Amino acid sequence: MAVTTGARPFANSLTAGRLPRGATFGVLAASWLVLLVVFLLLQMGGVTENYNLVGALVLGTVLFAVTLFAVSFAVEGSRLAKDRLATILVTCAFVLALIPLVSLVFTVVTFGAARFDPQFFSYSMRNVVGQGGGAIHAIIGTVVITLAAAAMSVPIGMLTAIYLVEYGRGRLAQAITFLVDVMTGIPSIVAGLFAYALFVLFTEPGVRMGFGGAVALSVLMIPIVVRSTEEMLKLVPNELREASYALGVPKWLTIVKVVLPTSLAGILTGVTLAIARVIGETAPLLIIAGFTASVNYNLFSDRMMTLPVFVYNQYVSQGQDAQAYIDRAWTGALVLILIVMLLNLIARIVARVFAPKSR
Numbered sequence: 001m002a003v004t005t006g007a008r009p010f011a012n013s014l015t016a017g018r019l020p021r022g023a024t025f026g027v028l029a030a031s032w033l034v035l036l037v038v039f040l041l042l043q044m045g046g047v048t049e050n051y052n053l054v055g056a057l058v059l060g061t062v063l064f065a066v067t068l069f070a071v072s073f074a075v076e077g078s079r080l081a082k083d084r085l086a087t088i089l090v091t092c093a094f095v096l097a098l099i100p101l102v103s104l105v106f107t108v109v110t111f112g113a114a115r116f117d118p119q120f121f122s123y124s125m126r127n128v129v130g131q132g133g134g135a136i137h138a139i140i141g142t143v144v145i146t147l148a149a150a151a152m153s154v155p156i157g158m159l160t161a162i163y164l165v166e167y168g169r170g171r172l173a174q175a176i177t178f179l180v181d182v183m184t185g186i187p188s189i190v191a192g193l194f195a196y197a198l199f200v201l202f203t204e205p206g207v208r209m210g211f212g213g214a215v216a217l218s219v220l221m222i223p224i225v226v227r228s229t230e231e232m233l234k235l236v237p238n239e240l241r242e243a244s245y246a247l248g249v250p251k252w253l254t255i256v257k258v259v260l261p262t263s264l265a266g267i268l269t270g271v272t273l274a275i276a277r278v279i280g281e282t283a284p285l286l287i288i289a290g291f292t293a294s295v296n297y298n299l300f301s302d303r304m305m306t307l308p309v310f311v312y313n314q315y316v317s318q319g320q321d322a323q324a325y326i327d328r329a330w331t332g333a334l335v336l337i338l339i340v341m342l343l344n345l346i347a348r349i350v351a352r353v354f355a356p357k358s359r
Contacts, residue, residue, distance in 0.1 A: 017075050017076060018075070018076055018080075019071065019072060019075055019076060023068075023071075024068060024084075027064055027067055027068045027071065028060075028061075028064045028068075030067075031060045031061070031063040031064035031067060032056070032057060032060035032061075032064070033060075034060065034063065035056040035057070035059045035060035035063060036053075036056045036060070038056070039051060039052055039053075039055065039056040061092060064088070065085065065088045065089070065092075068084055068085075068088065069081050069084065069085045069088075072084045072085075105337070108330065108333050108334050108337055109334060111326075111327070111330035112330040112331045112332075112333060112334030112335075113331075113334070114327045114330065114331065115327045115328055115330070115331035116331050116334060116335075119132065119133075119134050120134040120135055120328070120331055120335075121134060121135070121136060121139070122134060122136055123136060124136050124137040124293060124294055124295050125137065125293040126293045126294045127293075128293070129319055130319060130320070130321040130324055131321060131324045132324075133328065134328075135307065135310050135328065135331070135332050135335065136295060137292065137293070137294055137295040137296065137305045138305045138306055138307045138309070138310035138332065139307060139335065140295055140296075140297065141210060141289070141296065141304040141305045141306045141307075142279065142306045142307045142308075142336075142339075144210060144297065144299060144304070145210050145213045145214045145217065145285070145289065145299070145304065145306060146214075146217065146275060146278070146279050148210070148211065148214035148299055149213075149214040149215075149217035149218045149221055149275075149278065150221065150271070150274075150275055152214065152215070152218040153217075153218040153221035153222045153225055153274070154221075154225055154271055156218075156222055156225075157221070157222045157223075157224075157225025157226045157229060157271075157274075158225065158229050158267065160176065160180070160222075160226045161225070161226050161227075161229035161230040161233060162229075162233065162255060163176075164176060164177060164226075164230055165230055165233040165234060166233070166251070166255055166259070180222075180223045180226050180227065181223075183219070183222065183223040184223040184224070184227065186219075186220075187283075188216075188220060188281045188282075188283050188284050189283035189284060189287070191216045191217070191219040191220050191284045192216045192283055192284025192285070192286070192287035192288050193284075193287060194216070194219060195212045195213070195215045195216035195219070195284065195287075195288045196212065196287050196288045198212075198215065199212050199215075199288070207288075208288065208289060208290035208302070208303045209288070209289065209299065209300055209301065209302065209303070209304070210289055210296065210298070210299040210300075210303075210304035211299040211300050212288035212289060213284065213285045213288050213289030213304065213306065214299065215288075216281075216284035216285065216287075216288055217278045217281060217284065217285075220277070220278045220281065220284070221274045221275070221277070221278050224270070224273070224274035224277060225270060225271055225274050227270075228266070228267070228269075228270025228271070228273070228274065229263075229267050229270060229271075231266075231270075232263040232266035232267050232270065233259060233263055235263060235266070236258075236259050236262045236263050240258050240259070240262065241254055241258065241259065244257070244258045264354045265350065265351045265352075265353075265354040265355040266351070268347070268350045268351070268354060269347045269348075269350060269351045272343050272344070272346055272347035272350065273343075273344070273347055275343055276340045276343040276344060276347075279336070279339060279340065279343070280307075280308050280336055280340065281308060282308035282309055282311075282312050285306050285308060285309050286309050286312065289303065289304050289305075289306060289309070290303035290304070290309075291303060291305050291309045291310070291313050292304065292305050293305070307332050307335060307336045307339075308336065310328075310329075310332050311329045311332040311333050311336070314326070314328045314329035314332065315329045
């Protein structure tokens, strides 16, 4: 004889029901609609003067998270409800982080398009006090100074990383690691003051030259190159080194022929990102490289203009036709962003091309 009880059968999130497809977007749309209507009624009732669309969407998103969690908890169980809530929080965090970036790019493109013309890329600011002119002298200065900084930073940074990973032991390696960590966090203006003080020792007070700006940028680049190269070298499997040693290959040749080619993609990516990091620095270049309205190709003579300093100078030194200066500043910022985007694209292509191939 079967015995039955009045207790309900045990149910968990694995056996519970599921919300219909599209329920998430439906609840989101309904939550937004409810808050939009509420804010409209508040405006019509005189509680608020202006219609706050952003506030309605934000509060609607909060209502959506609470409502969907409650509905999912009732239908699907606690496990899937918590999973949906975590997904909502992660998605909101991503959107919140993306909004300033999209807003920045949209603003720069909108205002920078006013002077994004051939004249901007073919003329300097020599003898220009109002409309017209361009930033060719700043673009050339940025490219020359950045290339010089990279030529100094990349060999020093890579050799330092190789020493720390392959040879460094004891107190010396610990001291170098500590100094690299300290250099990573120093303000950029300190690098500019260091370069200025260094060149004053060899020249005269008030010195301004492009090479000084390259030295200041290299101080900022070296720790980034060291850190990125060090992490890439640590990812190389020790089995590859041991196989090379077993064949009688010396350590230095193992590093050149085995370790560096294996990690080359990551190293080049780190170097490219380091260049993108320092190409927008303003304070050190303003101190040691100065600013000028003419084109200067010589790193070791006279002042040299760069794009960040050009944008700063156009904004703070507005003439009678202030809008012309502001337009040039926005366009300079747009060109700088495009250069950084191009460098990041090159880094991705380089990483894909030089990545180790597996059959």
